Amino acid sequence: MKLNYVKNLNDGSLCIKPITFWKALLLSFIYDIAYSFVYTPTSLFINFYRDVIFINSWSENLLNSITDFIYQYGVILIIIVLINKSFKTNGEILHQEKISKKKYLAGVGLIVGYIFITYGVFDFFLYSMPTLNDGLYEYIExxxxxxxxxxxxxxxxxxxxxxxxxxxxxxxxxxxLKKYNYKKAIIYSSIIFGIAHMNLPQGINAFFLGVIIGLAYYYTRSIYLCMAIHFVNNFLVNFVVYPESKLWTIILFIIIPIIGMFIFVKSFRTIKNNKGINNE
Structure with a gap:
């Protein structure tokens, strides 16, 4: 397997062996622990010697980003080896169909639809819940x-x-997906994705996001499409605003979710219509 394992995963030439829910959950924990084990000492070193080796915080942030990228890439490679017990690919490209621009636009539509559907009552309910992890929020701030x-x-x-x-x-x-039917597999992976976010509001939101992206992956087998959907979500949530007027609040809380459902259903039908992929 080449170091560019992302391409191998995307075209199916790197075949992941079947895993159970509990093994997948354990691997998620191993990823977090291994990443912290290699990244934390580096981060502490950079922070401790920042006045000696850096002119400004820009250089520090740049080095942190570079090391973060390298460590995450490497730790995922370790996870793959733990599952497959080797670095080898099978050499056979299973997913040859290229994802069209229409599919990428449909992916954007899925997330826009989801954000619209959850706009208002669901968002307020979700983020009024206890975080159960105040330390994480302090770190983020x-x-x-x-x-x-x-x-x-x-x-x-x-x-x-x-x-x-x-x-x-x-x-x-x-x-x-190689161990369970697609519905169970997507639910299980979404539960693990939610748990990984380590707080209740974000965990619930991550679960639903995981279901949406999981369905997109199942019907297209494209990691790149999943990345694009995830990018759009993380980018657009920064622009969600609520009106100060109570009247407009009520109106938008009704209209926007309805529009969102229409966009979501139409986009999902486009994603689902992928005849070149064998999902069984």
Whole structure:
């Protein structure tokens, strides 16, 4: 297997062996632990010697982003080896159909529809729930205050979609689909994806997001499409606003979810219509 294992996963030449729900959950924990084990010492070193080896915080953020990318890429490679017991590919390209622009637009539609559907009552209900992890929020607040916007964008809108989709759809869901029927596999992978977010509101939202992206992966077998959908979600949620007027609030809370359902259904039909992929 070449170091460019993402391409091998996407075209099916790297075949992930069947895995159970519990093994997938364990692998998710191993990923977090292994990543923390290699990244934390580096981060502490950079922070401790920042005044010696860096001129400004920009250089520090850049190095943190580079090491973050390398470590996540490497840890996922370890997860693949733990599942398959080797680096080898089968050499056979199973997924030859290229994803059309229409499919990518449908992927955008899925997420726009989902954001519209959850706009209002669901969002307020979700984020009124206890977080159960105040320390995580404190860490995020500190990170946002001390990091340039460009690096926040890189972290949340580029690296998170890339590596979360490689792991949770390209590897874990891939293996679960070989063990269970597609409905169970998608639900199981979405539960694991939700647990990985480590707090209740984000975990519930991540579960539903995992179901949507999981369905897109099942019908297209494209990790790249999943990354694109995840990117759009992480980018657009920054622009969700609520009106101050009570009247407009009521109107929008009714109209926007209805529009969202229409967009979602139409987009899902486009994604589902992928005759070149064998989903059985």
């Amino acid at each position: 500190e990170y946002l205050l001390n990091t340039a916007y460009i690096f926040i964008f890189i972290s949340t809108c580029i690296m998170a979609p890339i590596f979360e989709e490689i792991l949770y759809r390209g590897v874990l869901l891939n293996g679960l």
